[in-house]
Amino acid sequence: MVNNTTTVKPHRSNVTRRKIANRIMLTLCMLASVAAVTVLGLVLFFLISKGFSSINVKFFTQLPNHVDEKAGGMSQSIYGTLVLLGLASVIGLPLGILGGIYQLEAKGKFASAVRFFTDVLNGIPSIVIGIFVYAVWVAPIAKLHPGTGYSAFAGGFALGIMMIPTIMRTTEEILKLVPFSMREASLGLGATRWRTMWSVVLPSARGGVITGIMLALARIAGETAPLLFTILGNEFFVTHKVYGIKVPTLTAPIDALPLRIYNYATAVDPEQQRMAWAGAVVLITLILVLSIAARAATRGKVLEEK
C-alpha cells in the first residue's frame, strides 16, 4: 500500500512541461518587477519634468511670496519637516528601541499582549492618529487658550506615535540576529541582562537598528494626514531665544512639506501648482536620501565585522 520506495520515472513530456512552466513563471516575476520600477520611473519623471524648473536657490531660502510667487520659496516647509522629524525621533526612538528590546527579552502574557497591540498600532491609518492627537491634545488646549493648540509639538507627537511600532519591530528583528554566544560571553562575566543588551547586543546590531530608524523616518517624512489636524501650517518661521540661541517655538503652528504640497496642489494659481511639484521633488529627494542612508548604515556594519 505504501509505495514510497518506488521511484517515479519522469515522463519526458512532463519534464518539458515543468521546464516551460518554470520559464513562464520566472518571466512573469521579472515583468512584475519591471512594472514596479517603471511606475517609480514614471512618478519621478513627472515630478521632475513638472517641478524641476521651479527649484532654485530661492525655493530653499525664501518664504512664500503671494505678490510674486516666483520670488517666493518653501524654506519654512523644509525647515518644518526637519523639525517635525526631529521631534518625532525624540518620542519614537527611545520608545521604539526600548519597546523592541522588551519584546525580545520578555516572554509571557503581557509581552504577547504588547506585541499584539503594537501590530494593531502599526495598522492604524495615519489619519486616525491625526484625529486622536487632535482630540487629546490640540482641541483641549484650544479650549483652554483660544487661538492656540495647533503646534509643532502636536505634529511631532503624531508622527512619533507612527514611528514606534515600526522601530519596535525592526529593532526586535535585528537584535534577534545577534548570536546568543555574544550574550553568554557578557552574562558570563557577571553583566546584568540590561548591561549586556546596552553594551554588547545593541552595539553589535547598530547598523541594523539605524537602518530601521532611517526607514521609519523615510516613512513618516511624507505623511500628510496626521499633520492636517495638528500643525495647521505656517508661512513664517516662529522662533524664540533660549540663552541667546534661536530655537524653534514648538508650541506654535509650523509648516511641513507634505502639507504645503497638499495646499498648493489644490490651489487655483498655476504658479502655486508648480511650487507643489517642486516641493514634491524635494520631499522625494529627502526620502531617497534617508533610504540610501539606511542602506549605507547596514553596509558599514558588514564591513566592520570583517
Next chain:
Amino acid sequence: MTNIASQDKQTPPALSRPVVNASAAATANRPDAKSKIVAKDVDFYYGDFHALKKINIVVPEHQVTALIGPSGCGKSTFLRTLNRMNDLIDGTRLTGSITLDGADIYDRSREVVGLRKQVGMVFQKPNPFPMTIFDNICYGPRIHGIRNRKLLDEVVERTLRGAALWDEVKDKLHKSAFALSGGQQQRLCIARVLAVEPDVILMDEPCSALDPNSTFRIEQLMEDLRGHYTIVIVTHNMQQAARVSQQTGFFLRGELREFDDTSTIFTNPSDEETEAYVSGRFG
C-alpha cells in the same frame, strides 16, 4: 497496512546497565587540596528531560579537573550549573546543592552577577565582543565599576600576559578583536575572564574550534594558570584531559560514572564503561 513507521520509532534495546554507580564515591584522592566546589545529589532537568542524575563531585582548589564523556552526556550542562548559566534557559530545574567555598550558589540570597564574576567561563567558540582588544578586556572590570584608565591599562597588560597573548597584540590593542586568529581570539576570551579576577574558570571544549598549535598554547596556558585558579574543563579529547588535568570525571547518559585522579581514570578505571570509553572502544 504496513507498520514500518511505528517500528522505526521503537527505541533500541537499552544498553547494559552499569554494574557500579560510581557517583556516590566521586571524590578524588587528594586529601591535601582544599575542596572548592562541592556538588551534592544534583539533578537537572530541561523541562521533562532529566539531563543530570544524582551528580556528586568535589572539585579541588587550584587544580585542573577534566570532564569527559560522549556527546550529549551532560558535560556542558553540568559545567553550566556551576555558574548558573542554565538559568538563562526557560523551563530548567535543579535539585540538590552546589556549594562554592562552602556557600550554596543556588541560595535565594545569592546574586548571580557576583557568582559569575567569581566563576568565569570560556566557551567552545571564541566569542569576542565587536570592540577593540582593549575594550574586550576592560568590559568586565568596567561593569564591575573600574573606571580609572591607568588601572585598566595595567589590567589589560597583566591579563594579556597571563593569557600568553601580550607580545602578539601589544601594538594593536585598539584594533578590532575580530582581526585576531581563532586561537588568539580564544586566548583573548581567557584574558577577558582573567580580568574580572575569578577564582574558578570553566572551559567548555575551549580548543575544539582551534588548530593544533593554538590548542597547544592553550594547554600550556592552563598549566600556568593552575596555581592561581581552579579550572574545570570539558573536553572531547581524551589525550587533552590526560595532559592537562589532575582529576577526571567520566559522564555517561547524565550520570557521573567515575571520578578520580586522572592517572587512575586512564590507567586503572573501576567502571567498565569508563574503561571502554578511555580505551576508545566507544564514544
